[in-house]
Amino acid sequence: MNKLFRIAALACAISVGLTACEKNDDPIEEEDNGNYYKLIRVENLPIAPTDEGSEPNESGVYFYSLLENKSIPQDDVNSAHWDLAFGGMFTSFLSGNNGTDEGNHGVGSSAVGGIAIVEKEFDDVEQLPSGIEFKTGKDVVGTDDQGFFGAGMGWYLYDFNGTLVREGAEEDKHVAYALAEPITKKDGSVIQPRTVILKTANGDYAKIKMISCYKDLFKQEQWKKGAPIMYATFEYVLIPGDRNTFEIR
Template identity: 25%
Template sequence: MLMIKETVYFLALLLFILSSCSKNEEPRSEPDKPQDIFVRDLNNGHFSTGQPSGIAKPIYFSLQKNAEAKADGDWDIAFTGLANTLIVSNSKVGTWMKVLNVDYDKIDRKPSLSYSEAESGNIANYENGWYTYDVQTHVVEPIKGKTIFLRTGNGKYYKIKMISIYEGAPAYPTSSDKTTFLTFQFGELE
């Protein structure tokens, strides 16, 4: 009988200890990752259809503020050139770019890259660019697996994925869709 009482007391004590531990412990969570931002249909007030021609009015954009900026203001990148497909970094404030053949979704930390004026400043449809242009259909399409990396003058790092230059970002654009409506995704890297 004494052994049964000791066993009951031991089990009661064990249950008390286990229940008090679980009440005091806070659930562990991983630190919040910064959320990616989608910019949809960023436009310069003009549009065109068909074969792109002429230089488009530039659009200046601050990734740090997630907002359009003025030419003489605090901007990180500008979209200019044909249908705003040329991306220019603001080297005057120390912002530099680089395009890599790497999937945007697989990047969650800043890569070890060297940024230099020779490799930064304008990114379009060249070998190191972000899009292809079909001379028969006059359609501009982002190259899958291309990510643009930016280092700002104040030491922040971003990744950018261009999605479309057409209004509404249609999955299958045609030359009759309105251009200079930029849609892209970006996120800050740690």
């Protein structure tokens, strides 16, 4: 009997072991976070009326949803469907969606968003900056004060005559230098990189890296007068409103 018992016990152990091994081999399903906690890249987004880009519209403003990662039609301007607006000069000024600010594009909606910008590289912005203040107006963040037509700390440097960064050749004029990376000016001074921080329409947070406004041209040495413009290329990480760490899962 003892021998039969040992054989039965061994068979049971082998069976349990095989079952455990089979169970451990099952693939682990990743958590579906939608568009949260991801590095999302938007490339060549047409943000001005062009022959092959956006259609002209009465407002001259273009809207984007970070939550859904898609453009939002003009008919939804007074809604919480969009998070980021492109408007103002050259359609290059950014703003958030806030329904309580009379000066906002989305006035009258339930949106609670706003926008800010920090002098810090995108990858170095690991958390929502402490005490950050979000501006709720329209066309808030655009040209930087260290270039022409500056309007505060901006996401790009506008070089009207082509001599701030380069030698002033014809193709150097009217170039918009995105400040995702540091830029050294002709006088030797360095403009530090910038990251846009957005509070979305529903109260989530995003950090945004504005990379270029030229079609298919993503490096500053490629930007020149006459290149196709305005096509926004940017990357962002979106987190829920009850979180403050811009992690990627």
